[in-house]
Amino acid sequence: MTDLSLFESLLNCNTVEELHTNTTAIIGQMGFEHFLYGVQVNTSLTRPYRFILSCYPEAWRKHYDEEGYAGIDPTVAHCARTTIPIIWKNEVFKGRKEARVRSEAKDSGLVSGASFSVHGGRGEAAMLSLATSRESREAQDDILATMGRAQLLTCYLHEAVQRIVLSQGPLPLKQISLTERERECLLWAAEGKTGWEIANIVSISERTVTFHLQNAAQKMGVVNRQQAISRALSMGLIAPCTIT
Known part of the structure:
Protein backbone atom coordinates (compact mmCIF):
# COMPACT_ATOMS: atom_id res chain seq x y z
CA MET A 1 0.00 0.00 0.00
CA THR A 2 1.39 3.42 -0.94
CA ASP A 3 1.81 6.26 1.56
CA LEU A 4 -1.10 8.12 -0.02
CA SER A 5 -3.35 5.06 0.27
CA LEU A 6 -2.34 4.71 3.92
CA PHE A 7 -3.19 8.32 4.65
CA GLU A 8 -6.44 8.15 2.69
CA SER A 9 -7.48 5.15 4.81
CA LEU A 10 -7.87 7.57 7.71
CA LEU A 11 -10.73 9.23 5.86
CA ASN A 12 -12.61 5.91 5.92
CA CYS A 13 -12.51 5.65 9.72
CA ASN A 14 -15.87 6.04 11.46
CA THR A 15 -14.88 6.17 15.13
CA VAL A 16 -12.17 7.77 17.24
CA GLU A 17 -10.99 4.30 18.28
CA GLU A 18 -10.59 3.23 14.65
CA LEU A 19 -8.76 6.45 13.84
CA HIS A 20 -6.40 5.90 16.80
CA THR A 21 -5.63 2.32 15.72
CA ASN A 22 -4.95 3.28 12.10
CA THR A 23 -2.80 6.29 13.02
CA THR A 24 -0.73 4.20 15.42
CA ALA A 25 -0.10 1.66 12.66
CA ILE A 26 0.86 4.36 10.15
CA ILE A 27 3.33 6.15 12.40
CA GLY A 28 4.87 2.77 13.24
CA GLN A 29 5.53 2.16 9.56
CA MET A 30 7.12 5.61 9.41
CA GLY A 31 9.57 4.70 12.18
CA PHE A 32 7.87 6.38 15.14
CA GLU A 33 6.52 4.83 18.34
CA HIS A 34 4.38 7.65 19.71
CA PHE A 35 2.11 10.36 18.38
CA LEU A 36 -0.05 13.12 19.80
CA TYR A 37 -2.57 15.07 17.75
CA GLY A 38 -4.27 18.07 19.30
CA VAL A 39 -6.70 20.61 17.88
CA GLN A 40 -8.14 23.80 19.31
CA VAL A 41 -11.35 25.30 17.98
CA ASN A 42 -12.06 28.86 19.08
CA THR A 43 -15.77 28.41 19.61
CA SER A 44 -15.30 30.69 22.60
CA LEU A 45 -12.62 33.29 23.26
CA THR A 46 -12.40 32.22 26.91
CA ARG A 47 -13.26 28.50 26.71
CA PRO A 48 -12.01 27.11 23.38
CA TYR A 49 -12.81 23.51 22.51
CA ARG A 50 -9.85 21.10 22.53
CA PHE A 51 -9.57 17.52 21.33
CA ILE A 52 -6.56 15.22 21.73
CA LEU A 53 -5.77 11.87 20.12
CA SER A 54 -2.66 10.28 21.56
CA CYS A 55 -0.55 7.22 22.14
CA TYR A 56 1.92 9.08 24.35
CA PRO A 57 2.72 7.41 27.70
CA GLU A 58 -0.19 8.18 30.05
CA ALA A 59 2.11 9.10 32.95
CA TRP A 60 3.81 11.73 30.78
CA ARG A 61 0.50 13.10 29.52
CA LYS A 62 -0.76 13.49 33.08
CA HIS A 63 2.47 15.12 34.29
CA TYR A 64 2.56 17.44 31.25
CA ASP A 65 -0.98 18.64 31.94
CA GLU A 66 -0.51 19.00 35.70
CA GLU A 67 2.64 21.10 35.22
CA GLY A 68 1.05 23.27 32.55
CA TYR A 69 3.82 22.48 30.11
CA ALA A 70 1.69 23.46 27.11
CA GLY A 71 2.35 27.05 28.10
CA ILE A 72 6.11 26.44 28.16
CA ASP A 73 6.66 23.93 25.37
CA PRO A 74 8.29 25.79 22.45
CA THR A 75 6.92 23.30 19.91
CA VAL A 76 3.38 24.28 20.89
CA ALA A 77 4.13 27.98 20.50
CA HIS A 78 5.85 27.33 17.17
CA CYS A 79 2.96 25.33 15.71
CA ALA A 80 0.44 27.93 16.87
CA ARG A 81 2.02 30.63 14.74
CA THR A 82 3.34 28.81 11.67
CA THR A 83 2.84 25.76 9.47
CA ILE A 84 6.58 25.09 9.16
CA PRO A 85 7.51 21.78 10.90
CA ILE A 86 9.89 21.83 13.85
CA ILE A 87 12.41 19.13 14.80
CA TRP A 88 13.08 18.61 18.50
CA LYS A 89 16.64 19.88 18.60
CA ASN A 90 18.25 20.96 21.86
CA GLU A 91 18.56 24.56 20.66
CA VAL A 92 14.75 24.73 20.41
CA PHE A 93 14.51 24.06 24.16
CA LYS A 94 17.12 26.64 25.14
CA GLY A 95 15.52 28.18 28.25
CA ARG A 96 15.73 26.56 31.70
CA LYS A 97 12.02 25.72 31.79
CA GLU A 98 12.01 24.54 28.20
CA ALA A 99 15.06 22.35 28.83
CA ARG A 100 13.24 20.74 31.75
CA VAL A 101 10.30 19.84 29.50
CA ARG A 102 12.76 18.29 27.01
CA SER A 103 14.64 16.35 29.68
CA GLU A 104 11.51 14.95 31.30
CA ALA A 105 10.05 14.01 27.92
CA LYS A 106 13.22 12.03 27.17
CA ASP A 107 12.88 10.24 30.50
CA SER A 108 9.38 9.21 29.40
CA GLY A 109 10.61 7.70 26.13
CA LEU A 110 9.96 10.72 23.89
CA VAL A 111 13.59 11.15 22.94
CA SER A 112 13.61 12.28 19.31
CA GLY A 113 10.78 13.75 17.30
CA ALA A 114 9.17 16.52 15.32
CA SER A 115 5.95 18.53 15.36
CA PHE A 116 3.72 19.58 12.47
CA SER A 117 0.80 21.96 12.25
CA VAL A 118 -2.23 22.67 10.11
CA HIS A 119 -4.62 25.62 10.34
CA GLY A 120 -8.18 25.10 9.12
CA GLY A 121 -10.43 27.50 7.33
CA ARG A 122 -12.87 27.74 10.23
CA GLY A 123 -10.44 29.03 12.83
CA GLU A 124 -9.17 25.70 14.14
CA ALA A 125 -5.47 25.07 14.73
CA ALA A 126 -4.10 21.53 14.94
CA MET A 127 -0.72 20.02 15.79
CA LEU A 128 0.72 16.53 15.34
CA SER A 129 3.85 15.45 17.22
CA LEU A 130 5.67 12.24 16.28
CA ALA A 131 8.26 10.74 18.62
CA THR A 132 10.64 7.82 19.03
CA SER A 133 12.74 6.50 21.91
CA ARG A 134 15.83 6.44 19.69
CA GLU A 135 18.47 9.11 20.19
CA SER A 136 21.10 8.97 17.52
CA ARG A 137 22.28 10.64 14.36
CA GLU A 138 20.47 7.89 12.47
CA ALA A 139 17.18 8.74 14.22
CA GLN A 140 17.58 12.41 13.28
CA ASP A 141 18.30 11.46 9.66
CA ASP A 142 15.20 9.25 9.58
CA ILE A 143 13.08 12.10 10.91
CA LEU A 144 14.43 14.47 8.25
CA ALA A 145 13.72 11.89 5.55
CA THR A 146 10.08 11.53 6.58
CA MET A 147 9.19 15.22 7.08
CA GLY A 148 7.14 15.49 3.89
CA ARG A 149 5.17 12.31 4.62
CA ALA A 150 4.57 13.43 8.21
CA GLN A 151 3.19 16.79 7.09
CA LEU A 152 0.87 15.00 4.68
CA LEU A 153 -0.21 12.67 7.50
CA THR A 154 -1.02 15.74 9.61
CA CYS A 155 -3.35 17.06 6.92
CA TYR A 156 -5.16 13.76 6.42
CA LEU A 157 -5.48 13.12 10.15
CA HIS A 158 -6.91 16.60 10.69
CA GLU A 159 -9.42 16.07 7.90
CA ALA A 160 -10.51 12.77 9.49
CA VAL A 161 -10.86 14.38 12.93
CA GLN A 162 -12.98 17.16 11.44
CA ARG A 163 -15.43 14.63 10.04
CA ILE A 164 -15.55 12.21 13.00
CA VAL A 165 -15.25 14.62 15.93
CA LEU A 166 -15.49 18.30 15.09
CA SER A 167 -18.46 18.12 12.73
CA GLN A 168 -20.47 16.39 15.47
CA GLY A 169 -19.66 19.02 18.05
CA PRO A 170 -17.95 22.41 17.86
CA LEU A 171 -17.82 22.72 14.07
CA PRO A 172 -20.78 22.24 11.76
CA LEU A 173 -20.44 19.67 8.98
CA LYS A 174 -21.00 22.38 6.40
CA GLN A 175 -19.15 25.64 6.22
CA ILE A 176 -21.26 28.43 7.72
CA SER A 177 -22.10 31.02 5.11
CA LEU A 178 -23.08 34.52 6.20
CA THR A 179 -24.67 36.95 3.79
Whole structure:
Protein backbone atom coordinates (compact mmCIF):
# COMPACT_ATOMS: atom_id res chain seq x y z
CA MET A 1 0.00 0.00 0.00
CA THR A 2 1.39 3.42 -0.94
CA ASP A 3 1.81 6.26 1.56
CA LEU A 4 -1.10 8.12 -0.02
CA SER A 5 -3.35 5.06 0.27
CA LEU A 6 -2.34 4.71 3.92
CA PHE A 7 -3.19 8.32 4.65
CA GLU A 8 -6.44 8.15 2.69
CA SER A 9 -7.48 5.15 4.81
CA LEU A 10 -7.87 7.57 7.71
CA LEU A 11 -10.73 9.23 5.86
CA ASN A 12 -12.61 5.91 5.92
CA CYS A 13 -12.51 5.65 9.72
CA ASN A 14 -15.87 6.04 11.46
CA THR A 15 -14.88 6.17 15.13
CA VAL A 16 -12.17 7.77 17.24
CA GLU A 17 -10.99 4.30 18.28
CA GLU A 18 -10.59 3.23 14.65
CA LEU A 19 -8.76 6.45 13.84
CA HIS A 20 -6.40 5.90 16.80
CA THR A 21 -5.63 2.32 15.72
CA ASN A 22 -4.95 3.28 12.10
CA THR A 23 -2.80 6.29 13.02
CA THR A 24 -0.73 4.20 15.42
CA ALA A 25 -0.10 1.66 12.66
CA ILE A 26 0.86 4.36 10.15
CA ILE A 27 3.33 6.15 12.40
CA GLY A 28 4.87 2.77 13.24
CA GLN A 29 5.53 2.16 9.56
CA MET A 30 7.12 5.61 9.41
CA GLY A 31 9.57 4.70 12.18
CA PHE A 32 7.87 6.38 15.14
CA GLU A 33 6.52 4.83 18.34
CA HIS A 34 4.38 7.65 19.71
CA PHE A 35 2.11 10.36 18.38
CA LEU A 36 -0.05 13.12 19.80
CA TYR A 37 -2.57 15.07 17.75
CA GLY A 38 -4.27 18.07 19.30
CA VAL A 39 -6.70 20.61 17.88
CA GLN A 40 -8.14 23.80 19.31
CA VAL A 41 -11.35 25.30 17.98
CA ASN A 42 -12.06 28.86 19.08
CA THR A 43 -15.77 28.41 19.61
CA SER A 44 -15.30 30.69 22.60
CA LEU A 45 -12.62 33.29 23.26
CA THR A 46 -12.40 32.22 26.91
CA ARG A 47 -13.26 28.50 26.71
CA PRO A 48 -12.01 27.11 23.38
CA TYR A 49 -12.81 23.51 22.51
CA ARG A 50 -9.85 21.10 22.53
CA PHE A 51 -9.57 17.52 21.33
CA ILE A 52 -6.56 15.22 21.73
CA LEU A 53 -5.77 11.87 20.12
CA SER A 54 -2.66 10.28 21.56
CA CYS A 55 -0.55 7.22 22.14
CA TYR A 56 1.92 9.08 24.35
CA PRO A 57 2.72 7.41 27.70
CA GLU A 58 -0.19 8.18 30.05
CA ALA A 59 2.11 9.10 32.95
CA TRP A 60 3.81 11.73 30.78
CA ARG A 61 0.50 13.10 29.52
CA LYS A 62 -0.76 13.49 33.08
CA HIS A 63 2.47 15.12 34.29
CA TYR A 64 2.56 17.44 31.25
CA ASP A 65 -0.98 18.64 31.94
CA GLU A 66 -0.51 19.00 35.70
CA GLU A 67 2.64 21.10 35.22
CA GLY A 68 1.05 23.27 32.55
CA TYR A 69 3.82 22.48 30.11
CA ALA A 70 1.69 23.46 27.11
CA GLY A 71 2.35 27.05 28.10
CA ILE A 72 6.11 26.44 28.16
CA ASP A 73 6.66 23.93 25.37
CA PRO A 74 8.29 25.79 22.45
CA THR A 75 6.92 23.30 19.91
CA VAL A 76 3.38 24.28 20.89
CA ALA A 77 4.13 27.98 20.50
CA HIS A 78 5.85 27.33 17.17
CA CYS A 79 2.96 25.33 15.71
CA ALA A 80 0.44 27.93 16.87
CA ARG A 81 2.02 30.63 14.74
CA THR A 82 3.34 28.81 11.67
CA THR A 83 2.84 25.76 9.47
CA ILE A 84 6.58 25.09 9.16
CA PRO A 85 7.51 21.78 10.90
CA ILE A 86 9.89 21.83 13.85
CA ILE A 87 12.41 19.13 14.80
CA TRP A 88 13.08 18.61 18.50
CA LYS A 89 16.64 19.88 18.60
CA ASN A 90 18.25 20.96 21.86
CA GLU A 91 18.56 24.56 20.66
CA VAL A 92 14.75 24.73 20.41
CA PHE A 93 14.51 24.06 24.16
CA LYS A 94 17.12 26.64 25.14
CA GLY A 95 15.52 28.18 28.25
CA ARG A 96 15.73 26.56 31.70
CA LYS A 97 12.02 25.72 31.79
CA GLU A 98 12.01 24.54 28.20
CA ALA A 99 15.06 22.35 28.83
CA ARG A 100 13.24 20.74 31.75
CA VAL A 101 10.30 19.84 29.50
CA ARG A 102 12.76 18.29 27.01
CA SER A 103 14.64 16.35 29.68
CA GLU A 104 11.51 14.95 31.30
CA ALA A 105 10.05 14.01 27.92
CA LYS A 106 13.22 12.03 27.17
CA ASP A 107 12.88 10.24 30.50
CA SER A 108 9.38 9.21 29.40
CA GLY A 109 10.61 7.70 26.13
CA LEU A 110 9.96 10.72 23.89
CA VAL A 111 13.59 11.15 22.94
CA SER A 112 13.61 12.28 19.31
CA GLY A 113 10.78 13.75 17.30
CA ALA A 114 9.17 16.52 15.32
CA SER A 115 5.95 18.53 15.36
CA PHE A 116 3.72 19.58 12.47
CA SER A 117 0.80 21.96 12.25
CA VAL A 118 -2.23 22.67 10.11
CA HIS A 119 -4.62 25.62 10.34
CA GLY A 120 -8.18 25.10 9.12
CA GLY A 121 -10.43 27.50 7.33
CA ARG A 122 -12.87 27.74 10.23
CA GLY A 123 -10.44 29.03 12.83
CA GLU A 124 -9.17 25.70 14.14
CA ALA A 125 -5.47 25.07 14.73
CA ALA A 126 -4.10 21.53 14.94
CA MET A 127 -0.72 20.02 15.79
CA LEU A 128 0.72 16.53 15.34
CA SER A 129 3.85 15.45 17.22
CA LEU A 130 5.67 12.24 16.28
CA ALA A 131 8.26 10.74 18.62
CA THR A 132 10.64 7.82 19.03
CA SER A 133 12.74 6.50 21.91
CA ARG A 134 15.83 6.44 19.69
CA GLU A 135 18.47 9.11 20.19
CA SER A 136 21.10 8.97 17.52
CA ARG A 137 22.28 10.64 14.36
CA GLU A 138 20.47 7.89 12.47
CA ALA A 139 17.18 8.74 14.22
CA GLN A 140 17.58 12.41 13.28
CA ASP A 141 18.30 11.46 9.66
CA ASP A 142 15.20 9.25 9.58
CA ILE A 143 13.08 12.10 10.91
CA LEU A 144 14.43 14.47 8.25
CA ALA A 145 13.72 11.89 5.55
CA THR A 146 10.08 11.53 6.58
CA MET A 147 9.19 15.22 7.08
CA GLY A 148 7.14 15.49 3.89
CA ARG A 149 5.17 12.31 4.62
CA ALA A 150 4.57 13.43 8.21
CA GLN A 151 3.19 16.79 7.09
CA LEU A 152 0.87 15.00 4.68
CA LEU A 153 -0.21 12.67 7.50
CA THR A 154 -1.02 15.74 9.61
CA CYS A 155 -3.35 17.06 6.92
CA TYR A 156 -5.16 13.76 6.42
CA LEU A 157 -5.48 13.12 10.15
CA HIS A 158 -6.91 16.60 10.69
CA GLU A 159 -9.42 16.07 7.90
CA ALA A 160 -10.51 12.77 9.49
CA VAL A 161 -10.86 14.38 12.93
CA GLN A 162 -12.98 17.16 11.44
CA ARG A 163 -15.43 14.63 10.04
CA ILE A 164 -15.55 12.21 13.00
CA VAL A 165 -15.25 14.62 15.93
CA LEU A 166 -15.49 18.30 15.09
CA SER A 167 -18.46 18.12 12.73
CA GLN A 168 -20.47 16.39 15.47
CA GLY A 169 -19.66 19.02 18.05
CA PRO A 170 -17.95 22.41 17.86
CA LEU A 171 -17.82 22.72 14.07
CA PRO A 172 -20.78 22.24 11.76
CA LEU A 173 -20.44 19.67 8.98
CA LYS A 174 -21.00 22.38 6.40
CA GLN A 175 -19.15 25.64 6.22
CA ILE A 176 -21.26 28.43 7.72
CA SER A 177 -22.10 31.02 5.11
CA LEU A 178 -23.08 34.52 6.20
CA THR A 179 -24.67 36.95 3.79
CA GLU A 180 -22.87 40.17 2.95
CA ARG A 181 -25.38 42.15 5.05
CA GLU A 182 -25.03 39.78 8.02
CA ARG A 183 -21.24 40.19 7.95
CA GLU A 184 -21.59 43.94 7.63
CA CYS A 185 -23.91 44.20 10.63
CA LEU A 186 -21.67 41.91 12.71
CA LEU A 187 -18.59 43.96 11.87
CA TRP A 188 -20.22 47.20 12.98
CA ALA A 189 -21.58 45.48 16.09
CA ALA A 190 -18.02 44.35 16.84
CA GLU A 191 -17.05 48.03 16.69
CA GLY A 192 -19.51 48.69 19.50
CA LYS A 193 -22.22 50.29 17.37
CA THR A 194 -25.83 50.03 18.52
CA GLY A 195 -28.59 48.72 16.29
CA TRP A 196 -29.73 52.29 15.64
CA GLU A 197 -26.20 53.40 14.71
CA ILE A 198 -25.68 50.41 12.40
CA ALA A 199 -29.01 51.14 10.72
CA ASN A 200 -27.87 54.67 9.92
CA ILE A 201 -24.44 53.54 8.71
CA VAL A 202 -25.71 50.90 6.28
CA SER A 203 -28.97 52.70 5.41
CA ILE A 204 -31.46 50.09 6.58
CA SER A 205 -34.00 50.04 9.40
CA GLU A 206 -33.01 49.13 12.96
CA ARG A 207 -35.47 46.22 12.79
CA THR A 208 -33.67 44.90 9.73
CA VAL A 209 -30.33 45.16 11.55
CA THR A 210 -31.77 43.07 14.39
CA PHE A 211 -33.07 40.57 11.84
CA HIS A 212 -29.65 40.13 10.24
CA LEU A 213 -27.85 39.80 13.58
CA GLN A 214 -30.36 37.21 14.80
CA ASN A 215 -30.03 35.26 11.56
CA ALA A 216 -26.23 35.22 11.88
CA ALA A 217 -26.44 34.09 15.50
CA GLN A 218 -28.81 31.26 14.60
CA LYS A 219 -26.51 30.05 11.82
CA MET A 220 -23.61 29.89 14.27
CA GLY A 221 -25.59 28.23 17.03
CA VAL A 222 -25.32 31.06 19.57
CA VAL A 223 -28.00 33.03 21.38
CA ASN A 224 -26.97 36.67 21.53
CA ARG A 225 -25.08 39.43 19.74
CA GLN A 226 -21.92 39.19 21.86
CA GLN A 227 -21.59 35.46 21.26
CA ALA A 228 -22.25 35.93 17.55
CA ILE A 229 -19.42 38.46 17.27
CA SER A 230 -17.04 36.20 19.20
CA ARG A 231 -17.92 33.11 17.18
CA ALA A 232 -17.71 34.92 13.84
CA LEU A 233 -14.29 36.36 14.66
CA SER A 234 -12.86 33.10 16.02
CA MET A 235 -14.10 31.11 13.03
CA GLY A 236 -12.82 33.62 10.51
CA LEU A 237 -16.30 34.47 9.24
CA ILE A 238 -15.61 38.18 9.67
CA ALA A 239 -12.28 39.96 9.62
CA PRO A 240 -11.02 43.56 9.68
CA CYS A 241 -11.43 45.61 6.52
CA THR A 242 -14.01 43.38 4.87
CA ILE A 243 -16.43 46.29 4.44
CA THR A 244 -16.02 48.01 1.11
